Amino acid sequence: MINLDRQPDRWFRIKKELRRIRDGRGNDLLSLTERQVAVDARHFDQDFVKDEDVDPYYTLADQLFVEPQPRTLPAKFELEAPIRMSRAEVAVAKSHINVWKRIAQGSEGYALILEDDVWFHPRLARRLDLAWKEIVSRSENDEPDDVIYISYKEAMHGAPKSFISKHVFRPVRGLWYLSGYILSKQGAEKLTNLLPCRGPIDLWMNHQFNALNVLATRRSIVEQITDGSSSNSYSILPTLSMIGAINSEGAALFNLRPTQLPVFAFGPANSGLSSLAMALSMLGYRCCSDLNELPFRETERLREGSVDRVFNAYVNVGCLEEICDELRLSYPNAKFIITAQLGDVSNLAISKLRAKLEGADVIVFDPCSISAWRTLCEYLKCAPPLCPFPSVDDLGQRLTDQVGRAPASAQKSSMPKQDQSPWIVERERRDWRGIQIMPPAPKDRMRWVDASSELDPLRWSVRSDTFPGNLALFRTRNVEFNGIDGATVHIRQENLGVRNYSAGAINSNDEYLYGRFESIFQACGVPGVVTGFFLHRNSPHQEIDIEIAGSAPGRLLTNVFYNPGDVGAPFDYGYRGSPSYIELGFDASKSMHKYVIEWTASEIRWLVDDKLIHRRVIWDPTPIPHQPMKLHFNTWPSRSTQLAGRLDTRLLPTMTHVRSIRASVYDLTALQDEATMPPSSDRPALSGASL
Incomplete structure (x- = not known):
């Protein structure tokens, strides 16, 4: 047995x-x-x-x-x-x-x-x-x-x-x-x-x-x-x-919730605090980390000993280290973690922290230890994920901007249902506006890696697969590259065994970590069809979307999917994400328009025809995706009538024309001059890839 x-x-x-x-x-x-x-x-x-x-x-x-x-x-x-x-x-x-x-x-x-x-x-x-x-x-x-x-x-x-x-x-x-x-x-x-x-x-x-x-x-x-x-x-x-053998995987949601709450973690610089924060996220904690201070209302709730907080784990938050003795009294069941690498346990800063937390439930923890998962999970009474302990460069305490920020959407917007997840703040918290980091990434340190209007087939892959929500199979013959005129993407009704329709999709051969991504295209106006321009990866699943449904071509769907973990971590949860509908004020299926995603470590901005229509900062309502992603463009018939309406087969075949896709990333040369500066999440990174 x-x-x-x-x-x-x-x-x-x-x-x-x-x-x-x-x-x-x-x-x-x-x-x-x-x-x-x-x-x-x-x-x-x-x-x-x-x-x-x-x-x-x-x-x-x-x-x-x-x-x-x-x-x-x-x-x-x-x-x-x-x-x-x-x-x-x-x-x-x-x-x-x-x-x-x-x-x-x-x-x-x-x-x-x-x-x-x-x-x-x-x-x-x-x-x-x-x-x-x-x-x-x-x-x-x-x-x-x-x-x-x-x-x-x-x-x-x-x-x-x-x-x-x-x-x-x-x-x-x-x-x-x-x-x-x-x-x-x-x-x-x-x-x-x-x-x-x-x-x-x-x-x-x-x-x-x-x-x-x-x-x-x-x-x-x-x-x-x-x-x-x-x-x-x-x-x-x-x-x-x-390959289309599975039509529905069900609601892939992360349903584990931690029981040892709240968690507070402090430690000296470069002691693995950012790695610990990622690990806590992977255990299902809603973890706020690497900040000099919290939004005022969250700090106030902590000082009151309230359970009605946005977060249940706080790592390397400067303003909390100053009041850790108060936190110990306000939350007698709290878990306190002091990070220290091997040989640093007697460090003066660590000794001071231990003295402040005398009488509390404290562990000195080495995130670099080979048994890091076991030590942490035994302390927090939970099961470790089936992947290595994360290794993240320490971000340091980033400066937050407590001044009132601009509205998230410059256009009229609405918010459909979102996933229930530890990595998505509930919409019921109407006073929550996320965390603004200052200053934003400077645009003059961007460089174009593809500034031409021509879609080079050598830099793009035409997809020949599908996914459960897609009524079609993506097929290479459904994408026609037209030189300087871009590409045409077709949807056809045809029997392909597991699907009765074919569609088209392309993705960049390279991955990108932060940058500006823009495309000029005319969306498909056929009900049931989705036109998408987005960044995406799996393991962990992260995604930044622009989607336009043929049933409502006058509005744009922005969305972010976030899962924690290093590259390869099997965290691919979520099927709704955190969507928002933005009214465009025009019919996107009638003419060409320029759509832009600007992605930094602290903010995501969506623009249409060079006009800002939507923005999100950290924890608004998700963390910002932090892993390299490929750039995609596709047109496909959706299985979800809620997303795109019922497919009108009388209007098939149909097509979408994309004139250009351009990408710019942060200039690595400009950033090397700052190599000696303290770590910051706003310091851009370059994946080394180009379209």
Whole structure:
């Protein structure tokens, strides 16, 4: 029985299941059971690298071998592109491989292997007896069996198979799960010789069927319990979404909320405070960090000991360090963290902080420690994410502008529903206006990396994928580059298997971290169609949008998606984001207009025809995206009638014309002169990319 140490409740439950099943001699299964400690993904301090047992990369082609998708049309690139296993998938594979090695080295001829999230069919004993008798009688004349599946889920269109008896079949492929199976000593030896496992363990097993003697009971007689485990553990899902095999992933929201509140963190400069702030965000805290002071009302609420605050974690906030003794008394259950790297614990500044917080619940914490997640999460009584502890350059205490700021929207605006998230401030807080950092990034330190009106196909990629909310597949033939006239993007009604429409999308080959991005285009006016110009990335999902719906071409949708984490962090939550509708005062589908996104570390501005229409500062209502993103332009029919209206197929085919896309980024040369200045979030960065 494979069971995690941190899941004793499952072990307790499965023991009750095992007690009620007896063998022919009257022994219950529990008396015959050995517990195998599962490998815990949370103990991986870094992403897993290949070893003799597991190669963490596989491909879509490997997946489609087991679960064919006859209606999809993936390109060769998509089939062979590497997919990295999640840490949870690696841990599951390692757990089974450890069992195989025990069986291969043991003396027993056969062993039943079970995971701890199973339950037994009421007729398990009878059905297993019937199947086993047929297997034993057959084995007298044939080669002994290696693997016998008694728990599985067949591929969507069925597993190719041949029945060898009334209750037993031989699969060719197409069996998912390894929740329950009988493994012979010979089978264990074969499996260990076939290692390394490439991809999730149940997928890889299917690829070994031709090298093994594999059987399965006619029906699955051991079932998995559905316990609501996160689908984020399944590394294949994003790829299946891209080829159109998944039409809806549901509301991907971050639902964990911390219980140890509030958290206050202080420490000397360059002690990892910004990394700690990011880590707290990844744990679900709404964390305000690296400021000299807070907005007046938030500070006032803290001094009053109020629970009605915008934030529940505060890191490196200068005005709070001055009153930390007050905070200790106002919040007796608060958690206090002092950051210090190895060797700095006796630092004078740290000693003073510890003296101020005497009697409080305090931990001295090193964000650079290899066990940083474990130390922090044990202190805050929560589970760590399945990714490395973040490493962020310390920002220092940025100066805030407490003077009244200009309205967020220069035009008439409205705000539709937004995601419920720890990284989005609720709209019910009508007195909240975000945090303005001063001074803003200087525009004279920008340089154009693409100032021409020509869309160079060598600098752009035409997409050939999709996503769940898209009624179409993006296809390369739907984008026509027209030299100095830009590009034309088509939407057509055609049967493509998983979709009944084709559409067009392009994205820059390079990524950008901050800059000015502008495009001149004429939006599509067909109801149900969205024209989009935006910056986007995944892992973590961050996005800055301009979208115009054909059902309402007189307004523009601005949106920001924010997830915390370093590059590669599996934080891809959110499906609404934090949208705002801005009235344009004209019909965007009737003529060309210029649309601009200005993105800095402290502010995002949207302009139309060089007129500011909307702006957002830090925590208004999200943090500012902080990771490099690619620039996109697309036109597509939306599955959401709320977003774009019902698709009017009578107006298809249709097209959108984009005349130009230009980008400017911060000039690295100008910034190098300031290399010796204290760190600041307003110091721009350059990704080294160009359109």
